[in-house]
Amino acid sequence: MNNPTEEFSVVGKNVIREEGPGKVTGFGKYAIDIEFPRMLWAKVKRSTRPHAKILNVDISRAQALPGVHAVVVDKDCPQTLFGFGCYDEPLLARDKVRYIGEPVAAVAADSEAIAEMACDLIEVDYEDLPAIFDPWEAFGANPKTLIHENQANYRRVPIGPVQYDAKHPNAFGYYRIRTGEVSKGFEEADAIIEKTYSNAMMAHATMERHNCISHWGADDNITVWSSSQAAYPLLNQISEALDVPHSRIRVIIPKYVGGGFGGKIEMKAEGLCAVLSRAAGYRPIKIIYTREESLCWAGVQHPFEMRIKSGVRKDGVITACEMFVLVNGGAYAQHGFLVTRQASYGPLGSYRFPHFKLDNYVVYTNNPPGVAYRGFGNTQIHFALESHIDELAHAIGMDTYEIRRRNVLHENEINAAGEIQHSVAGAELLDEIKSGLERHGPLERVDGPWRRGRGIAFANKDSVAPSASSAIVKIHNDETVEIRHSAGNIGQGSSTTLIQIAAEFFKVTPERVRTAEVDTWVTPYDQLTGSSRLTFAAGNAVLMACEDVKRQVLKMASELMQATPEELELADMNVFVRDNPARLMRVRDLFRTVFFTGSFLPAGGELLGKATFTVPSSKIDPETGHAANDGLRKIFSFCTRAAQAVEVAVNIETGQVKLEKIAIANDLGKAINPMSCEGQMHAAISMGLGQAISEELQISEGSILNGDFSSYRFLTAKDAPSNEYVSTHIVEIPQFDGPYQAKGFSEATTSPTAPAIANAIFDAVGVRLRHMPMTPERVLEALDQLNTEN
């Protein structure tokens, strides 16, 4: 079925997305739109201190407010800790608070307004503790405060080297990679550059704010409707936080989810609302985070500090690279350790490093916690690396395309972490963006306030392994197909991708395939919507489940058709003898009808195929970070590469940067739905551009100053270049083990944008901005400094 020369009838076509009509008519129900009879509204009382002991919480006035049905504090919650690999977080602050915005108490009331009033009536007495916001200060051996005193005893999932080190008692994650001897590599270099790059904190800013309804039923089962992007991780976290087994928890994610971008993986208030539900007499509890809560306290993008030292020969070959990375994790680990790990390996999928050394720590601070953010740290690390590559090119006077061509990996090459690289796109992407930008003619430099420049960047994103996805495929008695899978369709269009994969398999039109709503009592396990993994992992699981149900159909038909299953084939819901296609029967004729009660399958219950797709990984040496030479040499499921070329205009009087032209290229194996793929790629012009020039959660002493849409600078249709100057290049380097040779790519669409813009700013006005976003103030400051130096 994976024959690349095969003509496809559904795969590769611009199929309209399954949930699209519900979205354009307004009739589709997002979690935020759901309400139930007797439902109550919840609000969270949050910490106003970055680091403080809780001396007392007085809830009596809140409880006395008419319309209030429950008020809970830590002692009303199970005394558990939950997390995502490092179990450090209580449902409500226990004994102390660690960031401004941390939940301290929660209220359920007849209305949102009453719940909010009740929160205002809760009095919390704090005793302030020293607070740390700077990651370098947190990183020291003798920091002025410990954010998690009991860290050494936390339960952890062992990935990589030992994660707790008493020498850095505020660090909660550490990865290292060692290849060759960097000092030798530096000796071979003609130029050595050492620079530090960094980024500000950014918000996911999903249009649908985090929200849920939790209902602790009188039968002791818990049902949750959530705007989450990952049903099973949420199920697992609710289970751990409430100490209730999976079987008693049901997570339902509506077909309509208003964005995720990594910000809706972890549990938010789902567990807490379940506690409130029981306390309020088993009534359903709804919470909708305010825009401020959603931007600031539901997880943010991690600020990174990245010091890179590289050596390069005059011919453009990189001889050595040494990186030290410090990640500001905020007050709880959440996804921090995994972001740190993914960022550590990202650069090794881009380039060949004969000698390489990386140390990457993530530290607790009293900032709001960081979580996964489209790219799992690769946006930050590639901002640094791609700016740095540009600096290397300028140091030796080499063309910026050429230096990348010299160093990009080749197919089947073993990278600096001992991993074999498959489906490698390098020069192909660079060629695409070059022609994409140059079709508008050469750069025209002009005098006046607006100066023009061009820049490029490359990026790699690895998709997590081990990885597992399950799928169930049912053929109904009307010969339509239902896919049961727990892939969160958060806007990327994953449902339609899976529909196209199944429709192609059965040779039916996509209208005859649908997906079930994600419901953990119905739809099977999926690891998560994240790491660009769904097309690959869920797609493969669906294909395998299709095979399974096909086997059942052929076996049942063989008994009716006097043929062996091996002699039969299935297409368009006809079963026919391969050598004599005129001998056929319809799949619907496998069903029997008795009287007036519908039809049934005489044996086997239902036409139900099921399968699990798993990706193993090699053992990783914790000392070197290398994949074992076990014949597999695999750390990740697959890698996906991206490249972008931009032209910017920089105003030397105001510091403003405008994106004028952009060429976007992504390697995606095979585009199952090209229109959807292009849509994902255009995120470069919104999220990527925002990251580059405007988006920043401004934080001072742990307090976010701009947690609303009027001051968090979100980009609009006016900030993007005209469509004429956007070129979108799908590159299909077949992924040998992908469904129809496809793979995911959507995280890598935003990584190259900021460094390409930084490189273009340098080209335009000669200043190098090593901190993103590159706001007008920072551009002006850099220009002033340049003028002073000259």
Place this chain on the structure above:
Amino acid sequence: MRSHIALQINGRRHTSEIEPNTLLLDFLRWEVGLTGTKEGCGEGVCGSCTVDVDGELVRSCLTLAVQVAGKSVTTIEGMANGEKLHPLQRKFLEHGAVQCGFCSPGLIVTANALLAANPNPSEAEVRDALRGNFCRCTGYVKIIEAVLAAASEMRSNAHE
């Protein structure tokens, strides 16, 4: 003290008794049950809650329901003609202008007002009209395409 309110919503008369401080957004979503109108920011910035009141675009999160008494409100649910999608709705689907879809209702209502005032807008005019509607997913490329395509189709329909 509840206020009586009577108005037209998507062409049908509607009467209710509501608290006078009820926002139009909450009235539509929780009293009337029309949840297609979305709340993104609650402060009139993101445009997700845009509805049409007597031909004017209104941020329903900044408007009290009683302010639109006696007026005619069109929400996203009133855009289609029965089963038949409005050309803007169809073009949004055909051009892949919908991703998470949360901003789509506000965008479609806003674009509809633009096309009523200016049936043949340039790309720059479309960008101007939509600048108050945030979209986190699309980069606006396909939204602009869809609006221009719908405009073109609506012009040819008008000539038939």
